[in-house]
Amino acid sequence: MRFQHCAALLALALGSTASIAPVTANETGKRDPGSFTIAVIPDTQNYLDYAHQTEEGFPFNAREIFYDQMAYIARNAQSEGGDIAFAVAVGDVWQHATSKMDDAHARMGLKAIPNKLADSILAPDQRAVTVEMPIARKGYRMIAGKLPFAVVPGNHDYDANWSDSRFPPAEDYRNPGTNKYPYGQLHYGGLANFNAVFGKDSDLFKGKPWYVGSHNGGANSAALFTAGGYRFLHIGLEMAPTDEVLAWAEAQVKAHPGLPTIVTIHDHLSPAGKREPISVVDFKAVHSEHNNAEDLWTKFLSRHDQIFLVLSGHQHGQAHRVDKNAMGHDVHQVLADYQDRHQSLIQAAPGVKPRLGLGIGDGWLRLMRFELGGAAPRIVVSTYSTLYKSNAAQLPTYSAFYKAKEKPELSDAAFVGEEEFTLPLDGFANRFARARTK
Template sequence: MAGNTRPTPFSVAVICDTQNYVDHNNQREAGFPLNAREMLWDMMSHIARNARSNGGDIAFVTGLGDNWQHPSVAGPDASHATIGAIANPVIERILPASPEALREVEMPAVRRAWEIVAQAMPFSVVPGNHDHDHLWTDPNHPPLISDAQGDVIDLIDQIGGLHVGELNNWTQVFGSDTPMFRDKPWYVSSFRDGANSAQLFEGGGYRFLHLGLEMCPDDAVIAWAQSVIDSHPGLPTILSIHEFINEAAERKSIAALDLTRMDPERNSPQDLWAKLIATNDQILITLNGHFHGVNQRIDNNDHGHKVYQFLVNYQSRKQALKVSAPEAKVLDGLGDGWIRLLTFDLAGATPRLRLRAYSAHYKAFASDLPFYTQWYGYEHPEMSPADFLALDEAEILLDDFRARFTPIADPAGHDAALLVAE
């Protein structure tokens, strides 16, 4: 490395499943006691203030999908018209098609959130199942109940088999030709109008590749991702996708939203591992939301090196609502402003990754809040308080990092082609 400047630590911020913040039902104009979307905007403002371009350490942000709540069409898209659809009382109650509210309330709130960070640093957003235009129930996998009474979480296994359709709404906000990404030098590739995308960023003396993939991608998406990796060989790579590991750290879909059952050409999380992640030694980390809570697993890839897989999803958290408006009813939760931070320190003898959770609402890290495990320990009732906290407050030794990756020539320099102007 040129010079004697020690590369400084840097962070990647992770934003997960924001649909409850922007749900049109969770705003004052709908009679809710607060504007939940403002909690999301505060999160993004915190990230922007702490961007590397503003003197902080955050070099990149990734959004893990389910950006908004409601579909715009309750029925099949054109490519699935022959499948048909059947009534589903659970979906009709909790996720009715809401085109006007979606386009006038939810999508603008999400767009404003990401515009806050758009000028501060490179970022990625992937689509989740809620972001698809269409939602309908497969006649071959009907719901198991005749009404929608009860808590939605308890009804998940009885919903039946769901289809999701096109991503026209999503590409209006996050498509590759939108102002957020068009002509950005760090946005280096996309597929299907940006539903799958690739970004470059720098940190700690290394150049990183980030891949964002749609949920349960088909082989054409995997081929595109492989082509991007082949065009950027040797770079430590982070892969974001809405669904990968679940609450039990298994690579397994929720039965109701197993998109491979509905569309066999898609790949399951385990298929994605076998076809893309395990075979490419430069994929270091996977990030996903979708399933409630947090968890992690580490597996060796086909080359004998470690892949760190993280579930990050705080959407069911609602302690803030319990205190400020205990009478308020929500479908699931809000999120309490939680952000996952992955802080890389790559300068020492053994590179390290620190996991932390920060709440922009509480303005505190998880380890700073004495009642953290009492508030949220329900996510993992089988764990001790210390083990539960360790999911959001831990240090991981990246002990094979040096064997896999080569630093850039001048870690103290700034590559104008990759970094936002500082």
């Protein structure tokens, strides 16, 4: 589909939206030494998709929304006088694979089959290398040198993408009968593309003193940052990590004992708050050595007391839950993924009916403000759009834009409450006393 509307129409259509941004130290000139913000960058694949640029006839360059997100983070980094101490991307940086099957899986004798639904929007394309990956590099270079950050791979960031012949899709996915996988099973392999941009030897991370560990070339990473009077450890994991990867992650925890630890992985929670994969992307179903989200909780997350927060994307929507670890302490788990939102497209191209493959994201970021200096430490979570320049709670049309598709069963207030909430950090000071910097 080619669109004839120009990019200027988008700016005109959005010109009357709210302009209330989160208060940052960069705007006030003051910063509470016990507080700081982590910027969470949800799946950006639709901003970077080569098909979502004016060169391909799209009504605007979706990449500009991504650049605006990165510019916002750079502008509000603590090094620039702002409040953001760390940033993390939850994966699916770009959209397309570049091959049908990687060599490692081909050697296993696996076979690909046609999948009409997936092939129509996810067929491998070399424009991932010539268009999408360069956009990613440009965006992340905007924050490189401003603050520590991490990026984890999502399924779209793998080199290869195919439909596994062992899991044929139902003839009619809406009436699958006994077929457990009505859409088939998408299979992914190879991380050379991801490591070319975000690997341990990339210019984004090589030589950075805060980048303290990696595995599988950088598909898994460890980083340190200091903020709010504490030193923190961040561990980024590849999708459905094997036991070998978990052994590496455990070694990182043991190498940094007592530090409050955040773990980011592409797929962990569903929008219903369950630790379960979507049916069409189930790494454990295709290879049993992969660990799913429940395995990850049992084998790793719940066993290490210094892990207190888990971040994820992948599954369209938002959710959060808390579970007690083996030591009886809270572990907060938070999902944020806005890739399927497309109000920006509706406003830029009136009359166009968005369909599968035409999501954008609308500029939404998660901002997690840690307030650790008081008697009741907490994380104040907000959701902010760099496109609308507004928090979810301050955008009058927020529920009208998104609720019917995402969580129609909720009231408007409850739907906004999914984006603006507080996570109590009970006992944080005692639990992490040895990590204090002063």
